[in-house]
Amino acid sequence: MQHLTIRAILLPLLLLLGAICATAQVRAITSDGDQVILYPNGTWENLNSRHSPHQEPSTTIGAGASGKRVGILLNRQLLFVLREGQLEDLFIYDSRGQLVYSYREGIYQIPYGWRVEYEPLSERVRQFGPYRFKYQLLSERLEQVGSYQVEYELLSERIRKIGDYSIRYDLLSNRITEIGNIRIEYDPFTERIRGVRGTAPGVDIRLMRDGGGRPQPFL
Numbered sequence: 001m002q003h004l005t006i007r008a009i010l011l012p013l014l015l016l017l018g019a020i021c022a023t024a025q026v027r028a029i030t031s032d033g034d035q036v037i038l039y040p041n042g043t044w045e046n047l048n049s050r051h052s053p054h055q056e057p058s059t060t061i062g063a064g065a066s067g068k069r070v071g072i073l074l075n076r077q078l079l080f081v082l083r084e085g086q087l088e089d090l091f092i093y094d095s096r097g098q099l100v101y102s103y104r105e106g107i108y109q110i111p112y113g114w115r116v117e118y119e120p121l122s123e124r125v126r127q128f129g130p131y132r133f134k135y136q137l138l139s140e141r142l143e144q145v146g147s148y149q150v151e152y153e154l155l156s157e158r159i160r161k162i163g164d165y166s167i168r169y170d171l172l173s174n175r176i177t178e179i180g181n182i183r184i185e186y187d188p189f190t191e192r193i194r195g196v197r198g199t200a201p202g203v204d205i206r207l208m209r210d211g212g213g214r215p216q217p218f219l
């Protein structure tokens with residue numbers, strides 16, 4: 001009788017452990033810089049496409065932030081820093097959340113397994129790990145990094161789109177008011193940031209103080 005009881009307890013546990021092993025997942029980064037999950041049956045899922053309609057955007061508002069300097073963090077990997085709409089810098093994080101690259105300052109460190117490739121007769125980076133860079137021929141502005149294309153306003157240095165996310169500005173102050181479906185609201189009297197509303201998959205907003213420096217690694 002005791003053996004039957006033990007068997008009745010162990011059998012469901014073994015089945016549960018087997019189900020857990022069968023659904024083991026592996027995270028990976030594609031050559032375009034997208035995060036994917038690989039499943040044991042050979043299928044995969046793009047994490048960039050995951051999105052809950054009720055998810056609020058992750059927003060950090062720094063002390064003294066005015067909305068003129070905004071960081072757009074995509075999938076916790078690429079941080080575009082815009083100052084009044086112009087590209088101030090682009091930072092790349094590795095899988096551990098460490099800063100490894102700055103568009104303005106260059107490479108901080110090379111993660112294990114990442115490859116660095118430069119353009120011929122130039123110090124411009126063409127490939128850094130999973131991210132490939134493209135530049136405009138005439139202006140030499142950054143045109144694409146990984147799967148994210150950077151588009152500029154006509155006859156202006158202001159960025160109007162990064163990947164699938166359109167960017168809109170206040171006509172008078174040059175402050176960013178919209179990033180995709182995310183809206184940054186300002187007090188009409190004090191011009192201070194009142195709040196952030198809306199959602200966009202894989203997007204974190206960092207409202208930075210105007211005189212800020214290099215961002216911190218993730219904890």
